[in-house]
Amino acid sequence: MSGVRVLVGTVKGAFVLTADGKREQWEVQGPHFGGWEVYHVKGSPADPDRIWASQSSGWFGQVIQRSDDGGRSWEAVGNEFAYDGVPGTHQWYDGTPHPWEFARVWHLEPSLTDPETVWAGVEDAALFRSTDGGKGWAELAGLRGHGSGPHWQPGAGGLCLHTILLDPADPERIFIAISAAGAFRSDDGGATWKPINRGLRSEGILPEPEAEVGHCVHRIALHPSRPETLFMQKHWDVMRSDDAGDSWREVSGDLPSDFGFAIDVHAHEPETVYVVPILSDSEHYPPEGKLRVYRSRTGGDEWEPLTAGLPQSDCYVNVLREAMAVDSLDPCGVYFGTTGGQVYASTDAGDRWAPIVRDLPRVLSVEAQTLP
Amino acid sequence: MIRVVLPAHLRTLARLDGEVELELEGPATIASVLTALEERHPTLRGTLRDHAGGPRRPLVRFFACGHDLSHQPPDTPLPAAVTDGTEPFLVVGAMAGG
Numbered sequence: 001m002s003g004v005r006v007l008v009g010t011v012k013g014a015f016v017l018t019a020d021g022k023r024e025q026w027e028v029q030g031p032h033f034g035g036w037e038v039y040h041v042k043g044s045p046a047d048p049d050r051i052w053a054s055q056s057s058g059w060f061g062q063v064i065q066r067s068d069d070g071g072r073s074w075e076a077v078g079n080e081f082a083y084d085g086v087p088g089t090h091q092w093y094d095g096t097p098h099p100w101e102f103a104r105v106w107h108l109e110p111s112l113t114d115p116e117t118v119w120a121g122v123e124d125a126a127l128f129r130s131t132d133g134g135k136g137w138a139e140l141a142g143l144r145g146h147g148s149g150p151h152w153q154p155g156a157g158g159l160c161l162h163t164i165l166l167d168p169a170d171p172e173r174i175f176i177a178i179s180a181a182g183a184f185r186s187d188d189g190g191a192t193w194k195p196i197n198r199g200l201r202s203e204g205i206l207p208e209p210e211a212e213v214g215h216c217v218h219r220i221a222l223h224p225s226r227p228e229t230l231f232m233q234k235h236w237d238v239m240r241s242d243d244a245g246d247s248w249r250e251v252s253g254d255l256p257s258d259f260g261f262a263i264d265v266h267a268h269e270p271e272t273v274y275v276v277p278i279l280s281d282s283e284h285y286p287p288e289g290k291l292r293v294y295r296s297r298t299g300g301d302e303w304e305p306l307t308a309g310l311p312q313s314d315c316y317v318n319v320l321r322e323a324m325a326v327d328s329l330d331p332c333g334v335y336f337g338t339t340g341g342q343v344y345a346s347t348d349a350g351d352r353w354a355p356i357v358r359d360l361p362r363v364l365s366v367e368a369q370t371l372p
Numbered sequence: 373m374i375r376v377v378l379p380a381h382l383r384t385l386a387r388l389d390g391e392v393e394l395e396l397e398g399p400a401t402i403a404s405v406l407t408a409l410e411e412r413h414p415t416l417r418g419t420l421r422d423h424a425g426g427p428r429r430p431l432v433r434f435f436a437c438g439h440d441l442s443h444q445p446p447d448t449p450l451p452a453a454v455t456d457g458t459e460p461f462l463v464v465g466a467m468a469g470g
Contacts, residue, residue: 060419
């Protein structure tokens with residue numbers, strides 16, 4: 001019987017939530033790596049029992065963990081992330097040059113086809129790859145080296161590379177996003193990169209609102225069947241591109257706020273998109289104290305609130321950029337985690353919600369694996 | 373024989389129940405103890421100091437015999453009571469929030 005494994009990273013450890021295909025009864029395993037920040041946990045599409053976790057701590061730095069049995073046991077693998085050559089500087093918050101310094105791994109993106117290969121997006125922003133099961137990591141330095149690196153500035157969470165999308169139709173094409181530099185695309189397997197931010201506007205944030213780089217892109221999502229179409233939750237604005245990021249248009253439409261972090265696409269409907277509106281860049285909670293996922297079935301512009309089973313009063317949690325995922329069962333399952341420690345699941349594409357767990361530490365990331 | 377006491381999170385990471393006992397060849401210094409520790413338990417690499425054997429991480433501290441050795445040069449010889457195993461070399465996570 002098919003099943004689902006939901007991988008949850010929190011500020012105090014990782015949790016593995018499993019259920020059969022009905023998704024009614026959940027088993028909670030964890031905390032793994034209790035007391036450590038786990039920014040991201042993600043399974044390999046090529047071998048679902050191989051799972052990667054980014055474990056970090058202000059005291060003891062970065063550890064990468066790998067499981068080969070679906071999250072029951074873990075092995076620490078390589079954790080040396082050395083920038084290629086002399087790293088140089090980016091801009092600090094006050095606009096002064098600041099040396100590139102490794103802080104942590106925000107995102108681990110396993111190869112779609114090779115269980116030994118995994119990509120890592122790190123703070124200070126750079127892209128690394130391991131091709132030997134996590135033993136060694138090498139920077140793809142063409143990203144930082146493409147020219148604009150000295151002008152990148154950190155967002156409030158740091159200068160982080162948080163999104164890595166591998167194009168299932170073209171193994172040479174990779175999309176990444178950095179707060180606060182913007183989105184970039186490589187068409188040669190990560191050797192060279194170009195910014196893809198045309199159409200983004202950041203008024204009141206950038207001196208030149210339509211600058212080529214500098215935008216605080218929070219998250220990008222795509223549907224595997226249509227990888228030319230990208231959906232973006234920017235700092236403010238929900239955006240859409242139909243030409244692989246060459247140009248973007250705003251699709252915030254009738255959302256109550258177009259600020260937010262998470263965005264994802266339905267597993268079977270490429271025009272069905274989910275966001276969680278957040279009130280503002282300083283008020284990191286839902287408008288009116290109502291936790292609402294918004295769904296568009298039209299690829300943006302027209303949005304409907306999904307509220308059944310979600311708190312509709314006095315709710316002031318946030319949903320962070322990595323903290324939403326979908327499974328590929330039918331109907332599509334949608335999952336998200338909150339800074340209040342709840343992980344909510346919908347087994348009917350968002351119509352109704354129920355918590356899997358209510359009292360975890362602050363949730364940093366949620367990923368869903370559909371198991372055979 | 374040198375006894376090293378690690379903080380709980382690093383004992384878990386290195387899958388240790390108690391102290392680490394190390395036999396060193398050559399002088400016992402802060403750096404040589406860390407090098408021997410990392411060779412015995414490679415998962416600790418990068419958690420105490422950088423991978424090149426450089427500076428300790430800012431929130432990692434080293435104590436021995438009631439003294440804070442954290443700001444001593446890495447080649448500082450350890451006290452005799454540590455080198456003969458009477459007193460442990462303590463690796464401590466600095467008191468900090470979180």
